[in-house]
Amino acid sequence: xxxxxxxxxxxxxxxxxxxxxxxxxxxxxxxxxxxxxxxxxxxxxxxxxxxxxxxxxxxxxxxxxxxxxxxxxxxxxxxxxx
Amino acid sequence: xxxxxxxxxxxxxxxxxxxxxxxxxxxxxxxxxxxxxxxxxxxxxxxxxxxxxxxxxxxxxxxxxxxxxxxxxxxxxxxxxxxxxxxxxxxxxxxxxxxxxxxxxxxxxxxxxxxxxxxxxxxxxxxxxxxxxxxxxxxxxxxxxxxxxxxxxxxxxxxxxxxxxxxxxxxxxxxxxxxxxxxxxxxxxxxxxxxxxxxxxxxxxxxxxxxxxxxxxxxxxxxxxxxxxxxxxxxxxxxxxxxxxxxxxxxxxxxxxxxxxxxxxxxxxxxxxxxxxxxxxxxxxxxxxxxxxxxxxxxxxxxxxxxxxxxxxxxxxxxxxxxxxxxxxxxxxxxxxxxxxxxxxxxxxxxxxxxxxxxxxxxxxxxxxxxxxxxxxxxxxxxxxxxxxxxxxxxxxxxxxxxxxx
Numbered sequence: 001x002x003x004x005x006x007x008x009x010x011x012x013x014x015x016x017x018x019x020x021x022x023x024x025x026x027x028x029x030x031x032x033x034x035x036x037x038x039x040x041x042x043x044x045x046x047x048x049x050x051x052x053x054x055x056x057x058x059x060x061x062x063x064x065x066x067x068x069x070x071x072x073x074x075x076x077x078x079x080x081x082x
Numbered sequence: 083x084x085x086x087x088x089x090x091x092x093x094x095x096x097x098x099x100x101x102x103x104x105x106x107x108x109x110x111x112x113x114x115x116x117x118x119x120x121x122x123x124x125x126x127x128x129x130x131x132x133x134x135x136x137x138x139x140x141x142x143x144x145x146x147x148x149x150x151x152x153x154x155x156x157x158x159x160x161x162x163x164x165x166x167x168x169x170x171x172x173x174x175x176x177x178x179x180x181x182x183x184x185x186x187x188x189x190x191x192x193x194x195x196x197x198x199x200x201x202x203x204x205x206x207x208x209x210x211x212x213x214x215x216x217x218x219x220x221x222x223x224x225x226x227x228x229x230x231x232x233x234x235x236x237x238x239x240x241x242x243x244x245x246x247x248x249x250x251x252x253x254x255x256x257x258x259x260x261x262x263x264x265x266x267x268x269x270x271x272x273x274x275x276x277x278x279x280x281x282x283x284x285x286x287x288x289x290x291x292x293x294x295x296x297x298x299x300x301x302x303x304x305x306x307x308x309x310x311x312x313x314x315x316x317x318x319x320x321x322x323x324x325x326x327x328x329x330x331x332x333x334x335x336x337x338x339x340x341x342x343x344x345x346x347x348x349x350x351x352x353x354x355x356x357x358x359x360x361x362x363x364x365x366x367x368x369x370x371x372x373x374x375x376x377x378x379x380x381x382x383x384x385x386x387x388x389x390x391x392x393x394x395x396x397x398x399x400x401x402x403x404x405x406x407x408x409x410x411x412x413x414x415x416x417x418x419x420x421x422x423x424x425x426x427x428x429x430x431x432x433x434x435x436x437x438x439x440x441x442x443x444x445x446x447x448x449x450x451x452x453x454x455x456x457x458x459x460x461x462x463x464x465x466x467x468x469x470x471x472x473x474x475x476x477x478x479x480x481x482x483x484x485x486x487x488x
Contacts, residue, residue: 003390010287012231023212023264025322025367025426026446026479027119027160027176048121049445049479050391079180079187079242 002043006030008057011044020044024051037062111487112151113470114139117463118425118448118480122160123192124175125480130192134447134454136464136483155484157425157477158210158262163217164194169204171197171217175477179213180244181228187244199245200225210477211262211320216269217246222256224249224269232265233302234284240302251304255279263320263338264367266290268327269304270318278315280307280327288323289349290338296349309335309351322367322426327351332359334372334382341370341383341407354382356408364424364476366442371411371429377418379411379431388458390427390443413459414439425476430483431460432472438464438483446479 003025011020014029020037021029024046030053032044040059045052115136116125123130126139150168157163161175161182172194173182180187183197200217203225207218214228214235225246226235233240236249252271258278259270266284268291273279282291282305286298292307310327313335317328323339335351358380362373369384381387414431421432428442428449439460440449447454450463464472470485 023159023478025443027122027124027477048119051445079244 002054003051005054005056006044008037008055008061011055020055022053024049026051034062113483113485114152115464115483115485116480117450119160119446119478120480122176123190124157124160124162124477126162126174126192126194128192130190132446134450135452136450151486152484154208154473155475155482156208156210157475157480157482158215159212159264159478160190160480161210161213161215162475162477162482163208163210163215165205165208169206169220171200171205171208173197173210173215176213179229180242181210181213181215183215183217183227183244183246185245197246207259209260209262209267209320211267212264212322212478214262214267215246216260216262216267218257218260222252222258222271224252224257224260226260226267230302232285233300234262234265234267236267236269236283236302236304238303249304259318261318261320261325263290263325264322266320266323266325268292268307268318268320268325270315270327278310280310280315280318281305282307282325285323288339289347290320290323290325292325292337292349292351294349307351309337313353317363319363319365321365321424324365324367324370325351326363326365326370328360328363332361332375334360334363334370336370336382339368341368354408356380362422364422364429366424366429366476367426369424369427369429369442371422371424371431372408373419373422377420377434379414379419379422380408381411381429382408384442387427387429388442388456391445391456411460421473423474423476423481425481426478428476428479428481429460430463430474430476430481432474432483436464436467436470436472436485437462438472438474440481443479448476448479448481450481 014021019031026049028048030044117133150166153167164172177188203219206220209216217225227243227246230242255271261268269281293305314330315327319326325338327335334354337348337351340348358374360372364371370382418434423430430440441457441460473484475482
């Protein structure tokens with residue numbers, strides 16, 4: 001059973017993982033790639049545990065060749081070193 | 083790898099030298115135990131692996147003895163902040179967003195390291211969130227660092243910082259407490275006339291800021307919380323998308339994602355109706371614990387607490403009521419509980435005899451029972467110990483027990 005339903009706009013794009021991510025209660029991150037989303041996959045899994053979430057999104061936003069999707073999930077911010 | 087270890091060792095040595103001077107504070111004998119998820123170094127064992135049974139951190143205690151005893155811990159998503167009785171701060175665990183406050187970014191740190199930039203302050207309160215951290219000085223200043231993508235650092239921007247930066251909004255105010263959740267923060271400050279004011283900042287999508295009945299996506303500067311006009315708040319809590327406050331007269335207020343079966347957001351702090359007076363509260367991602375003045379523990383929400391791996395056992399509340407249900411935690415008959423803690427999906431308590439019990443989700447060993455099983459009822463993890471005062475602290479998927487000689 002899915003741990004939670006999470007809207008794609010609440011997920012963060014992670015450049016390093018090349019995935020959309022959302023915090024998992026184990027401390028790691030639920031992850032799903034753009035390719036997965038294009039294929040209509042809606043389950044984002046955590047690599048460290050058995051839990052998974054259901055990603056709520058519009059398939060059209062990820063249709064192939066579409067560059068300007070109309071949503072902008074928050075991106076990881078560069079870290080300022082004081 | 084060897085090079086890295088050598089560098090780390092040297093860093094450690096320098097820190098120990100730096101803190102020889104703190105030795106004038108009489109070190110108390112302490113035991114620090116940790117178990118559960120450990121792949122980010124959050125257990126402080128020096129390893130990056132999960133531990134299914136409590137680990138006594140001897141090396142950690144030794145390195146800490148030069149810093150004076152730990153007075154309190156705060157555990158976040160995968161990092162830990164320790165406050166010493168001398169007002170110094172140590173941190174370890176995941177550091178990829180700058181949440182350790184060690185100035186340079188390290189993916190993780192598996193041993194306690196001094197937050198050097200706070201050394202000139204006497205820190206009195208700390209909080210570890212998912213990937214950010216808050217520190218309060220006895221002079222009433224608030225410092226934050228780590229992930230700021232949602233405005234949860236309160237600096238008016240959405241940047242992340244790797245060293246603690248003073249939150250200028252509170253320059254002329256006296257901050258007493260900070261509570262860091264997944265993507266939001268709460269602050270309790272004291273006004274000139276002694277009145278307490280609470281603020282929220284960061285993500286407000288689930289109502290967790292408590293600042294408005296309208297839908298607030300995010301704010302990057304502190305905004306006053308509503309609903310406390312007639313209550314004196316003594317304690318604030320944040321975890322996941324949940325927020326809570328305890329009032330001087332023992333009432334629990336909650337807001338955010340909420341605990342009711344309908345899972346509708348609560349945007350304005352609501353008092354939980356109860357005949358009991360609560361002395362402590364602890365917040366998970368989907369449950370809360372409260373401790374009554376008689377030493378009894380109640381749980382709020384938590385319909386899947388202890389059955390995450392076996393969802394078929396999940397209790398469905400069929401009532402359509404939006405009232406979150408407060409239920410007594412079974413299996414503690416005759417035990418007087420003195421301290422409570424909540425991880426994302428697990429719970430820990432200490433009895434007056436120093437016994438430590440855990441229950442909830444156990445997949446990473448966060449229950450410390452030498453298994454990865456879930457438990458719906460409290461299980462004994464550390465035996466009776468009357469010579470030490472025990473406290474428990476839970477991070478998302480891990481647990482610490484701090485034992486201090488009386």
